[in-house]
Amino acid sequence: MFQGRKIVVFSIVTDAFGGFGGIAQYNRDFLQALAASRQVERITVLPRFGNVPGTDPVPKVEQLPAVHGRIAYALQSLVNLRxxxxxxxxxxxxxxxxxxxxxxxxxxxxxxxxQVHGIDAWQRPSRLLRWSVRQADLVTAVSRHTRRRFLSWAEIAPEKVKVLPNTINDKFCPGPKSTALLDRYGLRGKKVLLTISRLAASERYKGHDRVIQAMSGLLAEHPETRYLIAGDGDDRPRLEELARRNGVAEHVIFAGQVPEEELVDQFRLADVFVMPSIGEGFGIVFLQAAACGLQVIAGNRDGSVDALAEGVLGRLIDPLDENALADALQDALNAPNLPSPEAVRRLCPERFGEAVSSLVQHVCLKSDANDIHCQT
Structure with missing residues (x-):
């Protein structure tokens, strides 16, 4: 179809460079891998949200200013395509x-x-969206769970839907605790539970409230425990009030939005990363936490199962079972069981890049290539 020439890509995304959260991180990793492919000449990215970097984020990638509002975004996409x-x-x-x-x-x-990520692709959408999805030449999903949920309603050939899970940057690795952050949050000599995510009312499925409710029982045996919640959003006041009502406000620390340059050090502060979610498409934070040497506790009802390699990288529990969560937290503090570094690196950037390059060939060259072996 393209007879060996390099291709030009136009990308529309929610956010990428300058954005926060797992989807923004995935988009950054994907765009970097796409740009590294020898088959790609250049990429133009139009985000809905996020800040524009001062310079082009990576070679061959131009990110345009974010455009808010659906109609304005659609118009700007047409203008920039031209x-x-x-x-x-x-x-x-x-x-x-x-x-x-x-x-x-x-x-x-x-x-x-x-590209489909999580809960937004799980439920049957409008007729217009279903028709639109049928027009795709290729769909990639971050996990097997998301692929299954997507195919439960999408009227598209299953062979067009591949699994392309998150990758993880080498900067996420074990290291010393930051003395500055220990002092900032008063965590010297403490056992630290950590959750990093948006605190959005629309994302209460992540389970912050369930961890807060488990704290009173945990403190009876481990009074030195602190629960560090990193992230911000419109649900923060409710969670702060919940901590007060449960009598654990002094043990729950709201760190607010974490700057990208502090993210690795935030992970290294903790002993246990816990996010008993029921709505994760994958959950890149689980990989980041495990790579930094933390014990990880996640739910078994969503894409977290893929992120934790079905329990290899951490403990999977029923996220709605209060006793299961309490037992997992107690066990993690009593008898640490750290993830294997070799298991964490199964989704290295090199493997991710190879998968992206193969998928580019698959979708653009219309080849008869075998299914891409990027599934976990």
Whole structure:
């Protein structure tokens, strides 16, 4: 189809460089891997949210200013598609953006690649979105769980839907605790539980409240325990009030939004990373925590199972079982069971990059390549 020439990619995403959270991180890793592919000439990225870096984030990648508002975003995508000129591949980073992506692909005569992450792709959407999804040449899902949930409603050939899980940067590794952060949060001599995520009312499925409710019982045996919650959002006041009502406010620390340059040190402060979620598409934070040498506790009802390699990297529990959570926290503090560094590195950037390159060939060259072995 392209006869060996390099391709031009136009990408529409929620956020990437300058954004926060797991999806932004995934998009950054994906775009870096895509840019590193010898088959790609250049990539233009139009985000809905996030800050624009001062310079192009990586070679061959141009990120445009974020555009808020659906109509304004759709119009700017058309304007910038025309500015870019010839485009071979449209990458759509969120299922809700697919109607725009289909229009762009039709106008450009380009192949269309959809990425699906988590809960937004699990439920049967509107007729327009279902029609849009059918137009995709390739769909990648971050986990087997998300792929199953997506295929439960998507009217698309299953062989078009591949699993491309998160990767993890080498900077996430064990190291000393930051004395500055220990002093900032008063954590010297403490046992630290950690959760890093947005505190959004729409994401209460992550389970912060269940950990807070488990704290009073945990403190009876481990009074030196502190629960560090990193992240911010509109649900923070409710969680702060919940900690007060449960009499554990002095033991629960709200750190607010963590700057990217402090993220690794935040993980290293903790002994246990806990997020008993019921709605994770994958959960890159689980990998980051395990790579930094933390014990990890996660739920067994979502993509967390893939992130923890079905229990190899941490303990999977029923996230809605209060006793299971309490027992897992007690066990983690009483008898630490650290993850294997070799198991953590199964999703290294090199392997991720190879998978992305193979998928580029699969979608753009219309080859008969075998299924990509990037599944966990």
């Amino acid at each position: 500015r870019v000129g010839h485009v071979d591949l449209i990458f759509c980073g969120h299922v809700f953006m697919m109607p725009v992506a289909v229009l762009l692909a039709r106008l450009a005569g380009a192949a269309l690649w959809l």
